[in-house]
Amino acid sequence: MSRILHFALALVVVTLLALLASNDRKNIRVRFIVQLLVIEVLLAWFFLNSEAGLGFVKGFAGLFDKLLSYASQGTNFVFGNMNDKGLAFFWLNVLCPIVFISALIGILQHFRILPVVIRAIGTVLSKINGMGKLESFNAVSSLILGQSENFIAYKDILGNMSQRRMYTMAATAMSTVSMSIVGAYMTMLQPKYVVAALILNMFSTFIVLSLINPYRVENEEDLKLGNLHQGQSFFEMLGEYILAGFKVAVIVAAMLIGFIALISGINALFDTIFGISFQGVLGYVFYPFAWVMGVPASESLQVGSIMATKLVSNEFVAMMDLQKLAGHLSPRGEGILSVFLVSFANFSSIGIVAGAIKGLNEEQGNVVSRFGLKLLYGSTLVSVLSASVAGLVL
Numbered sequence: 001m002s003r004i005l006h007f008a009l010a011l012v013v014v015t016l017l018a019l020l021a022s023n024d025r026k027n028i029r030v031r032f033i034v035q036l037l038v039i040e041v042l043l044a045w046f047f048l049n050s051e052a053g054l055g056f057v058k059g060f061a062g063l064f065d066k067l068l069s070y071a072s073q074g075t076n077f078v079f080g081n082m083n084d085k086g087l088a089f090f091w092l093n094v095l096c097p098i099v100f101i102s103a104l105i106g107i108l109q110h111f112r113i114l115p116v117v118i119r120a121i122g123t124v125l126s127k128i129n130g131m132g133k134l135e136s137f138n139a140v141s142s143l144i145l146g147q148s149e150n151f152i153a154y155k156d157i158l159g160n161m162s163q164r165r166m167y168t169m170a171a172t173a174m175s176t177v178s179m180s181i182v183g184a185y186m187t188m189l190q191p192k193y194v195v196a197a198l199i200l201n202m203f204s205t206f207i208v209l210s211l212i213n214p215y216r217v218e219n220e221e222d223l224k225l226g227n228l229h230q231g232q233s234f235f236e237m238l239g240e241y242i243l244a245g246f247k248v249a250v251i252v253a254a255m256l257i258g259f260i261a262l263i264s265g266i267n268a269l270f271d272t273i274f275g276i277s278f279q280g281v282l283g284y285v286f287y288p289f290a291w292v293m294g295v296p297a298s299e300s301l302q303v304g305s306i307m308a309t310k311l312v313s314n315e316f317v318a319m320m321d322l323q324k325l326a327g328h329l330s331p332r333g334e335g336i337l338s339v340f341l342v343s344f345a346n347f348s349s350i351g352i353v354a355g356a357i358k359g360l361n362e363e364q365g366n367v368v369s370r371f372g373l374k375l376l377y378g379s380t381l382v383s384v385l386s387a388s389v390a391g392l393v394l
Contacts, residue, residue: 003294003392010292010388014381018211021377023164027214032130033207039128040203045393047196054192061191064183067104071097094184095249101180102245103238105144110237114144129206132217134165139172139202146178147344151356158361164215167375170357170368174349174379175205177342180245188319189338197342200386208381252316255348259313282308293340293384294391299333307340311380314348315341335394340387345379
């Protein structure tokens with residue numbers, strides 16, 4: 001089957017699944033969806049195939065390589081050069097740099113550079129996605145600030161948002177990733193797939209949400225972004241961001257310890273009783289989705305198993321599984337799966353997003369908790385769509 005036909009089939013599957021959960025099919029605006037899809041395909045080709053796009057990716061990856069080298073200076077000092085000796089690789093090389101990247105984001109936020117970037121890009125996006133400016137700003141701020149801290153910027157207007165708007169805000173946070181963690185992904189996946197996924201997920205989010213949760217914004221709320229650390233001195237802010245980055249690293253480490261241990265135990269139990277691992281069973285469930293995204297049929301079972309692992313645990317566990325299989329997958333299969341993995345779409349993110357919002361506005365936090373499974377459903381479709389677009393151009 002040609003790539004174009006495969007992509008067309010993927011579009012049909014994603015559209016039908018999104019329509020099944022749609023709030024208001026009559027208000028879907030097809031023109032904006034087509035417009036977004038065309039732009040997304042062109043951007044995928046630019047970042048994954050064109051010389052200029054690959055040059056940009058190389059420069060972006062080089063920037064993060066340099067940042068990670070600076071981060072290693074801190075880890076080497078604290079951990080006595082264990083990093084240079086290859087000890088505790090995942091903790092020192094993947095998780096600890098999050099602390100440094102988080103500090104940089106804090107500095108850019110403190111000097112009001114990030115709010116300007118968020119507003120500028122968000123304004124441009126609002127012209128082409130048919131949504132409100134708030135939704136467009138949120139897509140950019142989620143990418144930069146992360147799914148937890150992002151909502152602090154909107155704390156003053158959370159109470160005035162409708163349920164539909166809250167769904168869009170929360171689903172966007174689950175469909176993207178934080179820039180503070182991108183460096184960690186680049187140590188586990190090819191950088192070009194990470195960069196492409198960051199952009200593709202943003203457009204896929206607008207497309208899927210335009211199908212699942214269509215609405216028109218009549219009156220924009222006050223779009224003045226709140227200052228995350230208003231009244232704090234520079235060093236108060238810096239200390240807070242450094243601690244926040246370390247907290248993220250520890251949380252990810254704890255999640256990995258727990259989930260990998262649980263999955264190993266469940267795999268052993270299933271293998272003893274049924275003669276097949278739990279991940280093997282999930283692989284059959286996700287096999288058709290992997291094939292629809294464009295993964296070669298001979299690899300779809302393995303890829304489907306890793307897709308399921310990401311959904312029930314988190315993207316880091318799945319990326320570690322992908323590293324084990326990297327030599328056995330075709331470049332096309334590896335690229336499609338890599339793009340799929342770069343998002344926060346998993347069960348644990350439901351609690352993270354709902355908890356972050358509840359800490360700012362209890363009523364809206366309860367609203368988000370009620371449609372938690374629908375959030376996961378929508379954000380997973382976003383990952384499927386992004387991976388399918390990547391499959392078209394790879």
